[in-house]
Amino acid sequence: MSVWDSRRWRWVVVLTSATLFIVSLTQTAFVIDVSYNGEHVEPMDHGGTELLIFGWVAVLEGLNLLIFPSIIAAWLFACKKRRVAAAIAALLAVSLISISLNSAHPDSDSISYYAAWLANPIIVVTWGLHLRNARPAAPISAVLGLALTLSFLLVKTIPGSPRESDFGLIISHGIGYWLWVASAAILAAGTSADIFLFRYVRQVINAPAKPPV
Numbered sequence: 001m002s003v004w005d006s007r008r009w010r011w012v013v014v015l016t017s018a019t020l021f022i023v024s025l026t027q028t029a030f031v032i033d034v035s036y037n038g039e040h041v042e043p044m045d046h047g048g049t050e051l052l053i054f055g056w057v058a059v060l061e062g063l064n065l066l067i068f069p070s071i072i073a074a075w076l077f078a079c080k081k082r083r084v085a086a087a088i089a090a091l092l093a094v095s096l097i098s099i100s101l102n103s104a105h106p107d108s109d110s111i112s113y114y115a116a117w118l119a120n121p122i123i124v125v126t127w128g129l130h131l132r133n134a135r136p137a138a139p140i141s142a143v144l145g146l147a148l149t150l151s152f153l154l155v156k157t158i159p160g161s162p163r164e165s166d167f168g169l170i171i172s173h174g175i176g177y178w179l180w181v182a183s184a185a186i187l188a189a190g191t192s193a194d195i196f197l198f199r200y201v202r203q204v205i206n207a208p209a210k211p212p213v
Helices: 003-024 047-059 064-079 082-101 108-117 117-133 137-154 175-206
Strands: 028-033 042-048 158-159 167-173
Touching: 003 175, 028 047, 028 175, 042 137, 047 175, 064 082, 064 108, 064 117, 064 137, 082 175, 108 117, 108 137, 117 137, 117 175, 137 167, 137 175
Parallel strands: none
Antiparallel strands: 028 042, 028 167, 158 167
16 A cells, blocks of 8 residues: 555545544434433433533543543553553553442442543544554554443433432433444544554565565
8 A cells, every 4th residue: 555545544534533423413422311200211312512512521520530630641651652651540540430330429420421521532632643644642542532432331320410419311322422433433443454454465565576486
């Protein structure tokens, strides 16, 4: 694959990912039950744009003061090939999220919910890294973004129910959520193909021909 083809491939990957990301903001991300009793379901939609705009508000909330920096630190250390430091920061982040998920506190799920929100800035940064052909930062960032989008599946309840001091039970994930995941997945697949598959193809093409026996 030529340099021109590689550059064109990166643009295709980024534009496809960005298009899905933007479209996801116009769709329903998930639906929660806001009924006052368990005899019937009263659904309420949450759109992607709403979550993108207001998700950052929880950066200074509770354990997020530790979870957010540890995720960012693991990301930055991994991009700079500081494997030991990245592993320590990642283990800290996973431990804190696990503690929050296993906690009986009503805010426990919201902590993981806001951690998943970090996928948004990471995906956006990865677009630029991939266009600049930054390795290994681009594939590492893309995989982390995908992992964070998928981590939202672990969240069962979120704040935001119209009932005062109450949490809404997530009853379904909308097309907006799956488009968000698809945006991150395409980015992860594209960056991985660029660094692994296409490198192998280039090696095969550029390999010297074997002399005839």
